[in-house]
Amino acid sequence: MEAIGLLVTLEARPGKEAEAEVFLNSAQPLALNENGTLKWYAIKLGPGRFGIFDTFANEAGRNAHLTGEIAKALGARANELFATPPKIEKVEILATTPLKN
Numbered sequence: 570m571e572a573i574g575l576l577v578t579l580e581a582r583p584g585k586e587a588e589a590e591v592f593l594n595s596a597q598p599l600a601l602n603e604n605g606t607l608k609w610y611a612i613k614l615g616p617g618r619f620g621i622f623d624t625f626a627n628e629a630g631r632n633a634h635l636t637g638e639i640a641k642a643l644g645a646r647a648n649e650l651f652a653t654p655p656k657i658e659k660v661e662i663l664a665t666t667p668l669k670n
Contacts, residue, residue: 571607571624571665573631576658579651581617589650592642593619599638605630624662631659 581589593611600609600623607630609623621639625631634640635657647655 570626571662572626573628574622574624574660574662575631575634576660577621578614578656578658579619579621580653581619581650582652583617585650586617589617589619592646592650593621596621596639596642599642603630603634603637603639605633 579589579593590613596611597609600606603609605625605627607624607626610621612620612622614620623634625634643655
């Protein structure tokens with residue numbers, strides 16, 4: 570059951586918006602391979618503004634994600650692609666709805 574999550578907001582460097590979007594899309598297979606990550610979203614918030622939202626059943630899953638392959642890839646490219654360091658917020662899931670057809 571989804572109990573906790575992460576909300577990460579990112580602002581692309583000017584001229585790096587397309588590269589940032591490609592980078593975020595490329596992380597999807599990594600998220601699929603994380604056992605503790607229940608849902609993972611890469612989102613576009615507006616021009617040059619992006620985010621990652623993911624959910625976990627427990628703190629162990631969230632911590633594994635924070636030290637996993639996506640975090641490593643983001644750390645390696647953050648200065649190149651993003652104007653400011655990623656803003657990482659730990660969140661609690663209050664309610665969800667099941668996926669519909």
